[in-house]
Amino acid sequence: MRLLVISQYFWPENFRINDLVEGLLERSHEVTVLTGLPNYPSGKLSPGFGFGGPYKGRFGGAQVIRVPLVPRGNGRAIRLVLNYFSFALTASLLGGWRCKGPYDAILVFEPSPVTVGIPARVISRLKGAPILFWVQDLWPESLSATGAVKSPRALNAVAGLVRWIYRGCAKVLVQSEAFVQPLLDLGVDADKIRYFPNSAEAIYQAPPARQAWTAPALPTGFRIMFAGNIGAAQSIETMLAAAEILRSHPDIHWIVVGDGRLATWLKEEVARRGLGAHIHLVGHFPLAAMPEWFAQADLMFASLRRDPVFALTIPSKIQSYLACAKPIVAALDGEGARVVNLSGAGVAVPAEDARGLAEAVLKIYKMDSSGRKVLGDNGRKYYEKHFDREKLLDKLDEWLSEVKKK
Structure with a gap:
């Protein structure tokens, strides 16, 4: 099939859509990606990119078409709105012209912002191609x-925009089963909704290879690793308190591997609280480096703020942790906690419960290596049953065939 993938974020930015495009290419689909100039998470355009482009490129066998945007900068509200x-x-005005059609279907990747659906609807109208909209964040709830x-x-205005976007979709894919009811409440037909959870990139499922980069020296002892975005949703305060x-x-x-809006604040808080000997901020690294980082950890950590909307989501890092066969400790509610507990991969405590988190860490810290290996193996088995990449790609192929432009 000839597919157009629309995502505000794409390689060299590290998002799940990169791997999904690779999976579609592996299955002989012809893929074009419409995206913006890369600027996440730093807020600055990535090295090699500027307002002069490049606006065309390749990602494996996929053609990548970029449009200009305002970089997110320091992540404050006005810059995010402009971003x-x-x-x-620009994607609405230029996308239909730069992405030479026709296309059999349009696949939209939607972490925040939901506004990525606007160019999808515009181009769908121009090309006559059906939309599959993959919801990673619920709007307006996340706002x-x-x-x-x-x-x-x-x-209410955002809710109206979301209804309009969903109304134009042939299928709405949700990363968590708990997303279904909020979509029904917005008027999405139940027969349009499909459960399509995140998987993990194939590199997480093989022994890590040594990378060319030089890793910072990590302290000896029991290492708890947090990997990913350092933002308001992650409740980093819980980690500090624990x-x-x-x-x-x-x-x-x-060990904190990542970057984000609150990275500078976190660094300052670690210093202010005198936690420099306990919390180590190593910065942002490319996806290819992550399995090697994970291999150095004894325990992986995930957290979210206490809020009903975050209780509905499964942080995508959970699938990566499971795929790497690492034990997990988590401070979150709802679906994410359910996966951690049901998998037998570790311990989930309520969101923002620092004391509970500390007790859970101690519980796993006191285990011997064989006990921790059992937790990791449990997680890997659960991953293979529920989040296996090839099984999920099979489902996506099926749904694409169902909606394919005649």
């Missing part, structure tokens, strides 16, 4: 949960 709507505008938008009038509680265990170390 979101500049992509929606209110993070405190980004508090005005009821603004939230580290303070465990201060009397000098061999317990928290």
Whole structure:
């Protein structure tokens, strides 16, 4: 099939859509990706990119078409609004012209922002191609949960936009089964909704290879690793408080691999609280390096803020942790906690429960290596049953065939 993938984020930015495109190419689909200039998470255009382009490129066998946007900068509200709507505008105006059709279907990847659906609907109308819309974040719920938008009038306006986007989709794919009811509440037909959880990139499922980069020296002892975005949704405060509680265990170390809006704040807080010997911020690394980082960890960590909307989601890092056969400790509610507990891969405590998190860490810390291996193996088995990449690609192929433009 000839597919158009629309995503505000794409390689060299590290998002699940990169691997999904690779999977579609492996299955002999012809793929074009419409995306923006890469600027996540730093807020600055990635090396090799500028407002002069390049606006065309390749990603494996896929053609990549880029449009200009306003970089997200420091991540403050006004810059994010400009970032979101500049992509929606330029992709709507230029996308249909730059992406030479026809296409059998359009696949949209939607972490925040939902505004990626605007160019999808415009191009769908121009090309006559059906849309499959993959929902990673619920809008407008995510806006209110993070405190980004508090005005009821603004939230209602966003809800109206979301209804309009969903109304134009042939299928709406959800990364969590708990997303189904909110979509039904917005008027999405039940027969349009399909459960399509995140998988993990294939590199997580093989022994890690040594990378060319030189890893920072990590402290010896028991290493708890957090990997990914450092933002408001992640409730990094919970980790800080748990580290303070465990201060009397000098061999317990928290390793943070990632970047984001709150990275500078986190660095300052670690210094202010005198936690420099316990929390180690190593920065952002490419996806290819992550399995090697994970291999150095004794325990993987995930957290989210306490909010009903975050209780509905499964953080995509959970699938990566499971795929690597690593034990997991998590401070989150709802679906994410259910997966951690049901898999037998570790312990989930309520969101923002720092004392519970500290106790869960101690429980796994006191296990011998064979006990921790059992947890990791349990997680790997659960991953293979519920999140296996090839099984999920089989489902996507089936849905694409169902909606294929006649």
